[in-house]
Structure formats: structure tokens, C-alpha cells
Amino acid sequence: MDEEYDVIVLGTGLKECILSGLLSVDGLKVLHMDRNDYYGGESTSLNLNQLWKRFRGDDKPPPHLGASRDYNIDMNPKFIMANGNLVRVLIHTDVTKYLSFKAVDGSYVFNKSKVHKVPSNDMEALKSPLMGIFEKRRARKFFIYVQNYIESDPKTHEGMDLTRVTTKELIAKYGLDDNTIDFIGHALALHRDDRYLSEPALDTVKRMKLYAESLARFQGGSPYIYPLYGLGELPQAFARLSAVYGGTYMLNKPECKVEFDDEGKVAGVTSEGETAKCKKVVCDPSYLPGKVRKVGRVARAIAIMSHPIPSTDESHSVQIILPQKQLGRKSDMYLFCCSYTHNVAPKGKFIAFVSTEAETDQPAIELKPGIDLLGPVDEIFFDIYDRFEPVNECSLDNCFISTSYDATTHFESTVDDVLNMYTLITGKVIDLSVDLSAASAAEE
Amino acid sequence: MATIGHNNLNAKLVLLGDMGAGKSSLVLRFVKGQFLEFQESTIGAAFFSQTLAVNDATVKFEIWDTAGQERYHSLAPMYYRGAAAAIIVYDITSSDSFTRAKKWVQELQKQGNPNMVMALAGNKADLEDKRKVAAEEARVYAEENGLFFMETSAKTASNVNDVFYEIAKRLPRAQPAQNPAGMVLVDRPAEGTRAASCCS
Numbered sequence A: 001m002d003e004e005y006d007v008i009v010l011g012t013g014l015k016e017c018i019l020s021g022l023l024s025v026d027g028l029k030v031l032h033m034d035r036n037d038y039y040g041g042e043s044t045s046l047n048l049n050q051l052w053k054r055f056r057g058d059d060k061p062p063p064h065l066g067a068s069r070d071y072n073i074d075m076n077p078k079f080i081m082a083n084g085n086l087v088r089v090l091i092h093t094d095v096t097k098y099l100s101f102k103a104v105d106g107s108y109v110f111n112k113s114k115v116h117k118v119p120s121n122d123m124e125a126l127k128s129p130l131m132g133i134f135e136k137r138r139a140r141k142f143f144i145y146v147q148n149y150i151e152s153d154p155k156t157h158e159g160m161d162l163t164r165v166t167t168k169e170l171i172a173k174y175g176l177d178d179n180t181i182d183f184i185g186h187a188l189a190l191h192r193d194d195r196y197l198s199e200p201a202l203d204t205v206k207r208m209k210l211y212a213e214s215l216a217r218f219q220g221g222s223p224y225i226y227p228l229y230g231l232g233e234l235p236q237a238f239a240r241l242s243a244v245y246g247g248t249y250m251l252n253k254p255e256c257k258v259e260f261d262d263e264g265k266v267a268g269v270t271s272e273g274e275t276a277k278c279k280k281v282v283c284d285p286s287y288l289p290g291k292v293r294k295v296g297r298v299a300r301a302i303a304i305m306s307h308p309i310p311s312t313d314e315s316h317s318v319q320i321i322l323p324q325k326q327l328g329r330k331s332d333m334y335l336f337c338c339s340y341t342h343n344v345a346p347k348g349k350f351i352a353f354v355s356t357e358a359e360t361d362q363p364a365i366e367l368k369p370g371i372d373l374l375g376p377v378d379e380i381f382f383d384i385y386d387r388f389e390p391v392n393e394c395s396l397d398n399c400f401i402s403t404s405y406d407a408t409t410h411f412e413s414t415v416d417d418v419l420n421m422y423t424l425i426t427g428k429v430i431d432l433s434v435d436l437s438a439a440s441a442a443e444e
Numbered sequence B: 001m002a003t004i005g006h007n008n009l010n011a012k013l014v015l016l017g018d019m020g021a022g023k024s025s026l027v028l029r030f031v032k033g034q035f036l037e038f039q040e041s042t043i044g045a046a047f048f049s050q051t052l053a054v055n056d057a058t059v060k061f062e063i064w065d066t067a068g069q070e071r072y073h074s075l076a077p078m079y080y081r082g083a084a085a086a087i088i089v090y091d092i093t094s095s096d097s098f099t100r101a102k103k104w105v106q107e108l109q110k111q112g113n114p115n116m117v118m119a120l121a122g123n124k125a126d127l128e129d130k131r132k133v134a135a136e137e138a139r140v141y142a143e144e145n146g147l148f149f150m151e152t153s154a155k156t157a158s159n160v161n162d163v164f165y166e167i168a169k170r171l172p173r174a175q176p177a178q179n180p181a182g183m184v185l186v187d188r189p190a191e192g193t194r195a196a197s198c199c200s
Ligand SMILES: Cc1cc2nc3c(=O)[nH]c(=O)nc-3n(C[C@H](O)[C@H](O)[C@H](O)COP(=O)(O)OP(=O)(O)OC[C@H]3O[C@@H](n4cnc5c(N)ncnc54)[C@H](O)[C@@H]3O)c2cc1C
Pocket: A077, A078, A079, A080, A081, A082, A083, A084, A085, A086, A087, A188, A189, A190, A191, A192, A206, A207, A208, A209, A210, A211, A212, A319, A332, A334, A335, A336, A353, A355, A407, A408, A409, A410, A411, A412, A413, A415
């Protein structure tokens, strides 16, 4: 331990593990430590005993739920966009060989007090009650425009400069009603609030295209994929990448105190009385609480159930987006359900999560609209946690701190944060654009 | 196109054991038929595959080498996950490495799947004059714990293929449905991707 490293990484959350992997591949000497005796930090997946220990103290899980080890319950549930940035990173680093994925059955949206499937093909679109017949025709024209739009080819722009035209103006051209706009903005473009309406339309058009391309990729009922055994596999897979390239791993290291020199620059990290020297530290906010500030709170519920979420066509893995406007809230609410078909629970069991940016101190009440959609549950846990972001100047102290996971956010921001940090640490930019068009899937 | 009487099996195999016991050397000998006198401590490639024909079946081993994460007891559960077989390696010239091997066996009994085929390999059998672990002691231990035992030498190639062959023979033919078919994302052009647009 009393060696000198280029970088010491603290915490084995997904972001830290991706960075550790990228830096080791670059040939840097990396030491990676975690205070916990398991991988994943806040993005781990827990078995039943670990879940009870976290939320129920000394109680033991009831035997009818099955074996503890058959559960892999995400602490930071998300689905992965089949064509998104995370998939690009997985392929860029070749970490895919350690992982196995399955498509997610369906994506749904809450609209006028009911749950509707986000159509994944023409037939579904035709039958969908989300829009009336005339609205469907108007919407179709808009979707064709989006599908044909190519940023580099002005002929496809129909005379509009989408870096100037706002989303609202673009959609107005097609005469779509508010319900349709809500659906497009939140269920397809995956915006979290309504700011996109007054922003340049290009971003929304690109997001819609990504949704469509992701949907087409694996011919499933949703644009999402999810790893077998849960998201906790992701940090482990990147940690293996780092180790394969010479990264040293130490779990269960108490304290992990970051040491500074007289100028306030990182000098090393001390644990159990030993100090490892280093030039840079990469960590999650919990390792440097003095250099971060609170930016928000996430309210969530975790439920164990014995049935799929009602009105999702028996989907064994599903996402439901409840747009803010439909609930009279400031931020969207998300439902996520996964099951034994993705090896996250024993046969017959389902794990559902309801999450949102907290607007009150009472998660049970605040999350009610989402929980009401679940039907009866075997067990339910409520939780509220703070989100942090760094406030330090990393060029002065050489500390590179990640931003907390937003339970109500997707991997887009996770990967953006990682890529930015990578550039700050190394001065280099990773070009992921080349890798993706070639990605496909092989059946095991 | 299933040929009658012919099975193809995919099996993940993991290696465990003390630093320097010869895990990577055993894999290198088995997969490439090579031996390096000064094998570097494992970095770089730690993922191999090799196919063996056994009686009526071919077994494709996906071999996972530890990548050094075991050094500070930091192996990830993903390493054991879905493994059909494990080789626990010790160095016959080091009693410590034998003690550590027993710890790995315990760990596997806790974490691994219950039907896992486990082999205990006493490696560096060519170094008879420096032997510290008696073959008999290891054999008794292996029997008591449901492992099969062989002394190997990655250097002379003695018993190396035999360990893998013996594992292949012992793998349950009808593999338990441990893994519902998932897909591995690969880097090659998608075929027949239809241009799709929601609601179009
Ligand atoms: C529990 C839960 C909570 C969720 N919370 C949110 C949330 O708060 N907000 C939210 O928007 N989604 C949310 N989602 C939806 C979903 O997880 C993410 O949108 C999706 O995973 C993004 O995939 P990615 O990170 O792999 O791709 P990304 O890396 O995000 O995508 C790459 C690029 O595509 C763009 N893009 C992302 N999504 C789309 C899209 N649908 N259509 C077109 N372009 C897109 C991005 O801007 C980015 O530039 C949630 C899902 C679940 C299950």
C-alpha cells in the first residue's frame, strides 16, 4: 500500500469504476479502494439480507420470499438505452464480454390517469388510444420529418434551422395538441421537465431519433436493455477491466482519508494507518464531504411483488413514465419493474421501484400516484437521499469528484459526467462516435 | 442443425489460488501449449476460450483468470457468477499457498453454484526437491471436500490437459437452467435492422 500511484480512486460506484478502467487502459498506475466490502457503492445491487440490513436493521427477511442470494436489487435502478452512450462505452472498452443483456419488454406512459404502451411499431401505433385518429395523422407527419432529418444534410431540414427554432415552434408547425406534446417530450425524448419547449429543437429531435434507433436495434417492445443479475454487474465489469490492465483493488478499507500538502493539493490517501501516495484522487461525494454541496433529494420506494405491474400486458420488465403535468408536479415520476426473467429475483418474484426528485419530506405520500399502479406488494421500503455535486476547483487540488446519481435520471448524465471527468483528469477526449453503428447483439 | 448424439456445451471456468501459484501458466499451457519461465503477474488478457472434445460432446471453456483482484480479497461476485467449474491452484513448494487454496474452496462453497465442478491442482510438480506439501495430504483434503485432485506442472505440461479433460467429463450434461439466454453485445454490423420510428 505504501507505494506511489498516478491515481487513487475511492468508491466503486459505476462512474468511479468506468474511470478506473479507462485510466488503467491508458497505462496509468491506479489504486482503487472502497470502504465497503462489496462493489458498487451507491450503484450496487443488494441481495435480500443486505437489503434488510440497510432498511430493516436487525430483522430478518421472511422465508416465503425465497433465497437471499437469488435477489439482485438495484440501489440506483435504470434501464440502458440500446443505442445510448453507455452502450458506446461498453463497446469502446470491450467490457461487454463480461456481461449478458436482455431487452426490456415494454415502455409505458401515464396519460389522462391511465397507463398506455408507448407504441413500438406501426400496428401498436394504429391501435393506441393515446391519440385520436386525426391527431395520429398529424403526429405521423412530424415523426416522418424527425426520421428523415439528418443534421449534416440541409435538404432534410425543410428550411428550418433547428439550432434556432424552438421545440414549441417546430411542433406548432404540425398542429399537435398538448397531450401529444407531453407524450413526445417525456415518453420519447425523455425530458425531465418542460424547459425543452423553449429550447432549440435540435436536442429533442436527436433524442427522438435515438429512441427510434434504440427501439429498432433489438426488435423488442422498448428501446431499453438491462443486464442479467442487475446493474450491480456494471461496476464489477469495469473494475475487472481496470484490474486486467494492472489496477490494484482493495475493498473493505475503513476511513480512506484524503491527505493534502501545504498548497492544498492531494498528496495521498490514508487507511488503517498506511498512506498511499498519489498525484490525483477520483472519488464519489461521500469521500470528500467538505468539497461538495447538496443539490437535491431523491424520494423512492422499493417493492417486492409476486405479479407484474397491472395494465402493462404482463411485462416482466417495464418502465412507466409519469410526466409531471399529468400529476401536477414539478418533476416526472418513474416506475421501473424487473423480475426473475433478468435474474434479479427468484422465480415468480418482481422488483418494482418508484422514484422522483423529492418535493416534500414524505416519500410515502409523494410517491402515491406511482405506488397505486403497482397493485398488492409483498414488501415495500421507502427512502429519501441527498444528491451532491462537487464545488472544488480540480485544477487546484487534483480532486476529481463525481456527481451523485440522480435516481430520476438516466445513464446519459452518468456517462456525460464520466467523460467530462476523464477529460479533466487526462486532458484527452474520448471519441465514442465511431463505435456504435457497428454494435449488435449475439445470442448466447 | 443438431447432430444426433452430439452435444455442445459452453462452460465458464474460473481459476483461483495464491499469487504466483501458476494459474496463468496453467491456462497458457492449456490454451497455447506454451510455458514462460518468467510469466508476468497477470495483467492484460485474462479471458481465454478453448474447446475440448470429450466422448460424445464438445465443451467450450470460457476461462476466467483472476486479474489479481484476489490479492487483497477483492474478487467481485461476478467472477464466480454462472461458473460451471473452478480450478483451485496451489504451489507444491509453498505450504502457505496450500492454506490459501483451502480458503478459496470455502469461499466457493459459500458463493459459487452448488453444482460447480471443482478441481484442486497442486502445481509446479516438477520441483520435487523443493516440495513442501505432501500429495497425500492434498488428496485427503480434496476427497473430504468433494474436489478431484491432480498434481500438475505447467512447465513440463504434466497433467495440465488432464485437469481440463477431467472437468469436461464431469460437467453435468444437461446443464441446469442457471442462465436464461441473454445476449452479449458485440461489435459487428447489425443485420436486417429495419428503419423504425415510433408511431410512423
Ligand atoms: C427508474 C428510472 C428513472 C428514469 N428517470 C429518467 C429521468 O429522470 N429522465 C429521463 O429523461 N429518463 C429517465 N429514465 C429513462 C431512461 O433510463 C433513460 O432515458 C435512458 O436509460 C437513457 O439511456 P442511456 O443513458 O443509455 O443513453 P444516453 O447516453 O442517455 O443517450 C445518448 C444520447 O441520446 C440522447 N437521448 C437520451 N435519451 C433519448 C431518447 N429517449 N430519445 C432520443 N434521444 C435520447 C441523449 O441526450 C444523449 O445525447 C428513467 C428510467 C428509469 C427506469
